[in-house]
Amino acid sequence: MSALIVTSKINEHRLWKTLMELAEIGASPNKEEGVTRLSLTKEELEAKQYIIQLMKDIGLEVRMDAVGNVIGKLLGTDPLASSVMVGSHTDTVFHGGRFDGSLGVLGAIEAVRTIKEANMKLKHSIEVVSFTDEEGSRFGTGYIGSKAMAGVLKEETFELKDKSGVSYREAFLHAKLDPTKYKEAIRKPEEIKAYIEMHIEQAKVLEESDLSVGIVTDIQGPVWLDVTLVGDADHAGATPMTMRKDASIAMAEVMIEVEKIAQCHGGVGTVGYVKVEPGGVNIIPGKASFTIDLRHVNKMERSKMVKEIYQSVSKSCEKRMIEWHIDVKKEVDPTSCSPDIVKSLEEACIHLNFPVKKLQCGAGHDSLIMSEITEMGMIFVRSKDGMSHNPKEWSSREDCADGTALLFQSLIKLAK
Incomplete structure (x- = not known):
């Protein structure tokens, strides 16, 4: 040249x-x-x-x-x-x-x-x-x-x-x-x-x-997920632990899994936005919304990460009788x-x-x-x-x- x-x-x-x-x-x-x-x-x-x-x-x-x-x-x-x-x-x-x-x-x-x-x-x-x-x-x-x-x-x-x-x-x-x-x-x-x-x-x-x-x-390439978990908002004192449908606890379990899944596949995962509702100190959160950002240089590995996130959300919500929904906000190879x-x-x-x-x-x-x-x-x-x-x-x-x-x-x- x-x-x-x-x-x-x-x-x-x-x-x-x-x-x-x-x-x-x-x-x-x-x-x-x-x-x-x-x-x-x-x-x-x-x-x-x-x-x-x-x-x-x-x-x-x-x-x-x-x-x-x-x-x-x-x-x-x-x-x-x-x-x-x-x-x-x-x-x-x-x-x-x-x-x-x-x-x-x-x-x-x-x-x-x-x-x-x-x-x-x-x-x-x-x-x-x-x-x-x-x-x-x-x-x-x-x-x-x-x-x-x-x-x-x-x-x-x-x-x-x-x-x-x-x-x-x-x-x-x-x-x-x-x-x-x-x-x-x-x-x-x-x-x-x-x-x-x-x-x-x-x-x-x-x-x-x-x-x-x-x-x-x-x-x-990033994948952005918006996750919504819906349980029941109940009294923090009157509701026994075994009867709760606490959306925030299910969210916490998933957040831990994000870290594990990313480390396992050599990618990165981030929960960057979190919101619980109603948001009172003495109210069990009936709704949790959060984002997940997953990235990897290999599309196949990233797909495995996304699949495992869905499985993690499903498992946690089924255990706690919580409804869930995931929106894919961005997906770029x-x-x-x-x-x-x-x-x-x-x-x-x-x-x-x-x-x-x-x-x-x-x-x-x-x-x-x-x-x-x-x-x-x-x-x-x-x-x-x-x-x-x-x-x-x-x-x-x-x-x-x-x-x-x-x-x-x-x-x-x-x-x-």
Whole structure:
């Protein structure tokens, strides 16, 4: 393969400035509660406008597609050639950090701005994308923008409601988007040569290896389950232990099994949300609701995990004469990154004198969905203490610049 061309250096100060500016949108007043930009809220829509303005400032062709994905295009020399796509998301979890998703979008913008400033002429157009609702924190299901682009978004998604009773359909309309036109966001596989995403690692592998960047080889696929258990709410003092239909105890048994099942299969399992009702100190809980997040890089092993969770819920509820129901809120297959893109990233690391470090990805990303329609690759940037989805989330200015330099080199190689 031909050598990479390096004629410019990433502007570290400028990249950091945009990261800190975006972090102000949705930030808590005292900063201690982090950043909250849930999908299609006022804060997230303001973030979209910030990204749009940045893209316009550097001369990209900017548009918002039918589901709110923000796309900025740097035209290549061949208008008929497929595009190289790069990006991430700017929505956050409740009380999230400043880097998750945002680094991938702003780093992509900075890399493309550096290409423009160097007056490089590339055959393939580069499209920087900020996807709508990767996190799924507001409506309970994520990857909305990438699913729409890949043609796998389901119409029933728009009937989901947030905790305030607002439906996705209503949120779309409030954002001046037409939910009936979501299929207009679909992109054909022949339109996209490759998709590459830079993201903070959200783990400690790079930190423990004392490395600023790494190359992802595989991505775990998540399954999200909403579990509801219904027993009887009775008096805490008057009801004998042998006569109770306590939904909270059944839930506790299942929570322990989640840990055992995940460890047994080499995956991960998390109970992240729990609610018991009626919620009185002297009332036996008649209803328990909770979520289960299961992940694995192997689809077959993950299927075994899901099956065993169902068996565990059924067994515990049958023993206690409790009714149960499970809704599958999200199910995305695990995937592997393109060997060609992984190789290209290795060559870019060597060119930049970065040690080559390959690692798996435990979190879900839009890359998972985009792999269904194109070749896909990911760059990881070191996370301090492995912290993520937390106000303490941190990646240093220097590490962010290193990741963006690697992204810059990769885009040149993919688009030339």
